[in-house]
Amino acid sequence: LSGIIRRVARSKQSRWLEHARGELEHAGHRSGGARSAVLEALDREPCCLTAQEIFDNLRTDGRAVGIASVYRTLELLWNLNLVRRVDIGASACYEPEQPGGEHHHHLVCERCGKVSAFEDARLEDAIQRLGRRLEYKVGEHEVVLRGACPDCRAA
Numbered sequence: 001l002s003g004i005i006r007r008v009a010r011s012k013q014s015r016w017l018e019h020a021r022g023e024l025e026h027a028g029h030r031s032g033g034a035r036s037a038v039l040e041a042l043d044r045e046p047c048c049l050t051a052q053e054i055f056d057n058l059r060t061d062g063r064a065v066g067i068a069s070v071y072r073t074l075e076l077l078w079n080l081n082l083v084r085r086v087d088i089g090a091s092a093c094y095e096p097e098q099p100g101g102e103h104h105h106h107l108v109c110e111r112c113g114k115v116s117a118f119e120d121a122r123l124e125d126a127i128q129r130l131g132r133r134l135e136y137k138v139g140e141h142e143v144v145l146r147g148a149c150p151d152c153r154a155a
C-alpha cells in the first residue's frame with residue numbers, strides 16, 4: 001500500500017448530488033423535504049455516515065428530520081444504487097456511490113474507533129487481476145483494514 005489518504009474532491013461530491021436527484025426523479029420519487037436533507041448531508045461528507053450520524057448532523061443544522069425518515073431514505077437510495085453500504089462497526093454506514101465508479105476504501109482503528117479513507121491504484125489493479133483469474137467481473141467491492149492508527153500506535 002502506498003498509503004495515499006486523501007479527501008474526496010468536492011467536484012465529485014457535487015456531481016453525485018445532481019446524479020442522485022436525477023435518478024430519484026427518474027424513479028418517480030420527489031426529492032423534497034427529508035429526502036433532500038439526507039442527500040445534502042451525505043453529499044457534504046467525504047466518507048461514510050451512519051443513519052444516527054445523519055440524524056444528528058441534520059438536527060445540529062436545525063433541520064428536523066425523523067430518524068425513521070432517515071432510515072427510509074437510506075433504504076431507498078441503497079435500492080437505487082445511489083449509496084454504498086459499508087459495514088465497519090456495529091451499525092452500517094453509507095456513502096455516495098459515485099456515477100463514475102470512483103471510490104475509496106477504509107482503515108479502522110480498533111483502539112480509538114477512528115475511520116479513515118484511502119485510495120490505492122495498485123490495490124485496484126490487483127483486485128481486477130484477481131477477478132480475471134477467478135473469471136469474475138468485479139464490480140463493487142469493500143476493503144477494510146483494521147489495526148492501530150498512528151496516534152494510538154504512538155501512545
Ligand SMILES: [Zn+2]
Pocket residue numbers: 046047048095104105106117
Ligand atoms: Zn468512506
Ligand SMILES: [Zn+2]
Pocket residue numbers: 103104105124127141
Ligand atoms: Zn476499490
